[in-house]
Amino acid sequence: MKHLVKDFNPHITCYICKGYLIKPTTVTECLHTFCKTCIVQHFEDSNDCPRCGNQVHETNPLEMLRLDNTLEEIIFKLVPGLREQELQREIEFWKKNKPQENGQDESPKADKPKADEEGDENEEDKDYHRSDPQIAICLDCLRNNGQSGDNVVKGLMKKFIRCSTRVTVGTIKKFLSLKLKLPSSYELDVLCNGEIMGKDHTMEFIYMTRWRLRGENSYPMVLQYRPRIDFG
Numbered sequence: 001m002k003h004l005v006k007d008f009n010p011h012i013t014c015y016i017c018k019g020y021l022i023k024p025t026t027v028t029e030c031l032h033t034f035c036k037t038c039i040v041q042h043f044e045d046s047n048d049c050p051r052c053g054n055q056v057h058e059t060n061p062l063e064m065l066r067l068d069n070t071l072e073e074i075i076f077k078l079v080p081g082l083r084e085q086e087l088q089r090e091i092e093f094w095k096k097n098k099p100q101e102n103g104q105d106e107s108p109k110a111d112k113p114k115a116d117e118e119g120d121e122n123e124e125d126k127d128y129h130r131s132d133p134q135i136a137i138c139l140d141c142l143r144n145n146g147q148s149g150d151n152v153v154k155g156l157m158k159k160f161i162r163c164s165t166r167v168t169v170g171t172i173k174k175f176l177s178l179k180l181k182l183p184s185s186y187e188l189d190v191l192c193n194g195e196i197m198g199k200d201h202t203m204e205f206i207y208m209t210r211w212r213l214r215g216e217n218s219y220p221m222v223l224q225y226r227p228r229i230d231f232g
Contacts, residue, residue: 005078012075014038015051020079022086024068029056033068040065040209062209063198090133133165135203136220139176142191143226153188153227154180160220165204169197176225187228192221 014021016038023036032051034042042050043061056064076083141155156179169190176188190197192210203221211221 008078012071012078016042020082021071021075024071024075025065026068027056027061028064028066030054033071036065036067036205037208093133133204134162135165135207136160136162137172137203138220138222139172140222140224141226142224153182153225156180163203165202165207167203168199169201169206170199172203172223173199173225188225189228191224191226197223 012021013019014035015032016034019035021033021035024033025036025039026033027039027049030049030052032049034050039050040062043056047057047059047061048055137160139156139159139161141153141159156176161175172190173188176182176190177184177186182188192206195210197206197210206223207221
């Protein structure tokens with residue numbers, strides 16, 4: 001029996017916008033899935049799941065969201081042309097929100113595939129993420145007077161960088177450790193608007209959920225770093 005795309009619509013459309021799921025994002029508390037932008041905007045005004053009404057988190061429901069990359073690939077295969085349309089939309093968005101030309105050539109590279117690390121590198125791998133939309137970031141050293149480690153963590157000579165929107169906080173930390181010549185065991189916190197960012201957060205996610213949606217319209221986006229604080 002041959003199935004049509006519309007047969008799968010209940011499973012691949014967003015409850016909020018009624019369109020196909022774009023960057024499907026699942027609420028881990030109830031396992032309901034929405035477009036990433038839709039659910040992030042919803043959580044700006046509510047801590048409850050828009051579908052079942054259950055409270056997701058008392059203070060920060062955004063921490064309970066997980067991207068579903070497998071579902072995204074399934075949707076792209078089911079709906080012809082959707083991947084290309086979404087890529088073009090992203091390109092247009094970042095063109096309209098183009099950062100000021102104050103970035104430097106230095107920038108963190110996105111994590112390479114494992115084959116790269118083993119030396120089996122080819123020309124296609126070298127261009128990994130190069131065609132992605134780019135974002136300018138200011139990496140600012142957050143100094144805490146008297147805190148252990150202040151004498152180790154310094155400000156960067158060139159604190160403005162440009163990188164792929166898909167670069168993660170984990171990669172930014174590796175970049176900082178390399179530039180600041182920190183010991184391999186030394187750990188950093190990376191913050192945006194005073195909130196510690198998770199290592200798997202991408203620059204796009206931080207921009208959309210912590211920078212733009214909180215009224216910050218200036219460029220570049222500012223991320224602060226400091227020695228890791230152990231709260232016990």
